Amino acid sequence: QCDKAFSLNSNLITHQRTHTGEKPYQCSQCDKAFSQNGDLIKHQRTHSGEKPYQCSQCDKAFSGKGDLINHQRIHSGEKTYQCSQCDKAFSLNSNLKTHQRTHTGEKPYQCS
Structure with missing residues (x-):
């Protein structure tokens, strides 16, 4: 396919x-x-409340390893997601995608 x-x-x-x-x-x-x-398995932690991934630099804990990795970028200042339209960079891909709307003019949230 x-x-x-x-x-x-x-x-x-x-x-x-x-x-x-x-x-x-x-x-x-x-x-x-x-x-x-x-x-x-990660979803089931929403029911159990289990958060096995602990940040070593603060008291936050996460249900998924990827969530911990994203969080640790706050401490390290790492910004791996670079905007192709300007010089801004972001630690989270979701923040980059939101930022890119400033270039495209996209406004996906319509009041009904």
Whole structure:
């Protein structure tokens, strides 16, 4: 369905779910389902409140490793997401995407 190739069959199967929409990992506590088991495990922490990823520089803890990594950029000052239109850089991709609207004029939130 696309040109991606993988060295492991299991990675191919996981990727193919992005095309099929298959979500075989069902949460037992709500109606959410996921294409990858790791996403289910992270989601289940919203029910349990478990936050196993602790920041070593402050008292914040996170349910996902990626959330901790993003948070640690606050302490390090690392800004990996560079705007291609100007010299601004951001620590979070979501902040870059919001900033880019200043260049495109996009206003996605319409009052109804």
